[in-house]
Amino acid sequence: MTSRTALRTALQGWRDRVRAELFDSLIPFWERHGVDREQGGYHDHLDRDGTRFDDKKHVGLQAQALWFWSRLVSEVERRPEWISAAQSGVRLLTGPARRADGRMFAVLTRDGRGAAIASSPRNDLFTANALAEWARASGTAEDLEVARKALETALSVARASQVVDAERLPGAIPTSSLDTLTLAFDALDSYELASPGYVADHERFWRARLALHMRPEFDLVLENVAVDGSVISGPEGRLVCPGRWLVAARQMFERAAAAGDQRSVDVALSAMESALDFGWDSDDGGLYLYLDRDGLSPVQIEWSRKLAWVHSAALLATLSAYAATQSMRWLERFEQVADYTFAHFPDPAHGDWFASLDRRNRVSQRFKSGPRKGGFSTARTLLRCDQLLGDLVERVK
DSSP: OOSHHHHHHHHHHHHHHHHHHIIIIIHHHHHHHTBOTTTSSBOOEEOTTSOEEEOOEEHHHHHHHHHHHHHHHHHTOOOHHHHHHHHHHHHHHTTTTBOTTSOBOSEEOTTSOEEEOOSSSHHHHHHHHHHHHHHHHHOOHHHHHHHHHHHHHHHHHHHHHHHHHHHHSTTOOOEEEHHHHHHHHHHHHHHHHHSTTTTHHHHHHHHHHHHHHEETTTTEEOSEEETTSOOOOHHHHHEEOHHHHHHHHHHHHHHHHHHTOHHHHHHHHHHHHHHHHHHBOTTTOSBOSOEETTSOOOSOTTTTOEEHHHHHHHHHHHHHHHHHHOOHHHHHHHHHHHHHHHHHSBOTTTSSBOSEEOTTSOEEEOOSBBTTBOSHHHHHHHHHHHHHHHHHHHHTO
């Protein structure tokens, strides 16, 4: 592929595929089956064809759904049905999903009664991210203030949660989790779009914490490190998640590129490439969920699964790198991931994508939504890819 015409044709072809998955498959599936129009919020447990198999509502998934409907309203079109879908989530997350102490429940009954709590800050960070995006979509000062309070609570909990449990137990190590970091950056990104300039002080803390996970001595990004930056011994300290590694590297890359920090740009791009090299299954294709830094057997039973969210993260990371650098090696990386992803995860019979494949690329769980999987990590990634590809097509006219 050398001519501009051939390049534009290829990019347009990928954009057409992304848009078909997003607007003809994923969004229609969730419009039909996902919104709980009777009790508010969204249905979490949907079988392959959209049949509901449980009524519980997991707050993290509720928040992810709200974020996506709000982003569609903000950046695609102010369709009444999308606004209504977003408002359904707002009412739940600002009402019964919030505990008396300001934190979020982990699980609700269908009618909004608290059913479980969690010490992890994940639900708080997902909610802060979603409410910030809704504030951007609604444009009201009232919604922005609600989002600001949610963000401050979530970030405070996230900072404390990484040390408080260890302080209670003399043998425990205060630990920084890459999962928490990436969710914090997502929330900061959404609030920055809603209220530019507010998050600068928070950014400095989380960037410094992220730097602890970027380990050039191993040429990889660790899932867990001690808060003082030291490497943790044992399987927890050796754990690598290529998908989250790619998310973190992309977040670092986008911030460094915006700041004109070429050294950090190079570090982030190297981290992305290492994640793809380290995490790719050379026999059957696709990215593993977990690996061990030293090549030992990961202790997670599900380590060898190929998950949709991991490949969505890889699509966005590689395409972001190509859009910024115009280097053909990043387009080739994107196409490597895209060829695998579009061949294995979409469900043409019922819409949406399967969440999980086994090591040999067979569907391992047929449901479209469950306790840890909704439809929106994939959908929001495809939305970003559509926007990037649209810009790239325009550049090569």
